[in-house]
Amino acid sequence: MDLLSISSNERAEILKHYDISEAQVKEDVELIKSWKQKQPHLPENISDDFIARIFLRNKFRVERTKEKLDNYFTLRGYHDDLVRDLENIVPSKHFITHLPMPKLTPNHERVIIMKLINRDAEVYDMKELIKLDLAVTEVLLQYDDSIGVRYVIDFGGFTLKHLTKWNPVLLLKNVILIEKAYSCRLMGIHCVNLPEFASKILGIFKIVLRSKIYDKVKIDSSLESLYEVMPKECLPSEYGGSCSDIHSLLKKWDEIFQDHRNFFIENYKNVSLEHLRPVDFTKSDSFGPDGTFKQLTID
Structure with a gap:
């Protein structure tokens, strides 16, 4: 997309900043895909490019990327009122x-x-x-x-x-x-x-x-x-x-x-299926504020 494109030089400088090569990025994306295939609660249609961008946003750290991929599909489902009707x-x-x-x-x-x-x-x-x-x-x-x-x-x-x-x-x-x-x-x-x-x-x-x-x-x-x-x-x-x-x-x-109208419509449904999650899952602080914040007042 022209409005969001970056040059090849900019891409090279970003990779150099994190001391990682394109080959290593591809190799690690494959590792993350292998992990994802063992997570039946996550959608199947996750592209390599999408994983690579989550990877970049998490400083090319594999374990953090796995966590954030899970968060993306889980938290959006939990806060579905905020991602509804974006189209x-x-x-x-x-x-x-x-x-x-x-x-x-x-x-x-x-x-x-x-x-x-x-x-x-x-x-x-x-x-x-x-x-x-x-x-x-x-x-x-x-x-x-x-x-x-x-x-x-x-x-x-x-x-x-x-x-x-x-x-x-x-x-x-x-x-x-x-x-x-x-x-x-x-x-x-x-x-x-x-x-x-x-x-x-x-x-x-x-x-x-x-x-x-x-x-x-x-x-x-x-x-x-x-x-x-x-x-x-x-x-x-x-x-x-x-x-x-x-x-x-x-x-x-x-x-x-x-x-991207159809993308927004389809992506709204593209969330984690919690009943298929293979391990016990306890909602952490990531899943929204508790009642404490309801009592806040601003002086």
């Missing part, structure tokens, strides 16, 4: 963007822009925001060979009324799915145009993000500080970048979603 999403008509940039950073990261399109707090819906996030991440998992993602979250137009719709339980589920099911490596979260109540926003981030990830949250007071991490060619024109404008890129993502 009906039209990115350009959503109230917010979750927009991957076509060009990788020099560190081979994929920049994702989150920005309110419709600033009306009445249409702001946390669950729909998460579903857009997961839908885009599904596509990335099919085509993207970056080493991780770096978010730019633009809070322009974000009000206290928007904030009241943030649900820490849903946000935590989203983080769990992104990290543990989709093997997403969060390289950084850059916040721009933060409002006066920024401390409340950061307070919620601190609740739902692991400390290691929270430490990657940065407040960028200017575009110049953004450019230090991501060159202009990795950003849309709205941020002084040389990529297309956000609207034009979103229209291209509309086409991608339309082309």
Whole structure:
């Protein structure tokens, strides 16, 4: 896919970074496939490319990749309400963007822009925001060979009324799915145009993000500080970048979603069959927050 393609040089540099060869990748993918064949609860139609991307996202570690493959099919089934009806999403008509940039950073990261399109707090819906996030991440998992993602979250137009719709339980589920099911490596979260109540926003981030990830949250007071991490060619024109404008890129993502409509429909059913799992299985913390988070309040 053109919007997510990487060059042969970038691929070579990524492999060099992890000190692994293409031959070794193929050999290890075969090992993972052999393991998968002994897991009757997992779907049969798992492609080599899909396994290879999970492998990359887990730093080419075989055992971790097995765990994350299992998580992908199991956690999506457990949180099926968040991955239902993804085929009906039209990115350009959503109230917010979750927009991957076509060009990788020099560190081979994929920049994702989150920005309110419709600033009306009445249409702001946390669950729909998460579903857009997961839908885009599904596509990335099919085509993207970056080493991780770096978010730019633009809070322009974000009000206290928007904030009241943030649900820490849903946000935590989203983080769990992104990290543990989709093997997403969060390289950084850059916040721009933060409002006066920024401390409340950061307070919620601190609740739902692991400390290691929270430490990657940065407040960028200017575009110049953004450019230090991501060159202009990795950003849309709205941020002084040389990529297309956000609207034009979103229209291209509309086409991608339309082309993948059947994929979303079929993939919704492509989950673990727990009654076929060959060993005893106890749900861990990966399977969602307990009642503790229901009692949270934000000062």
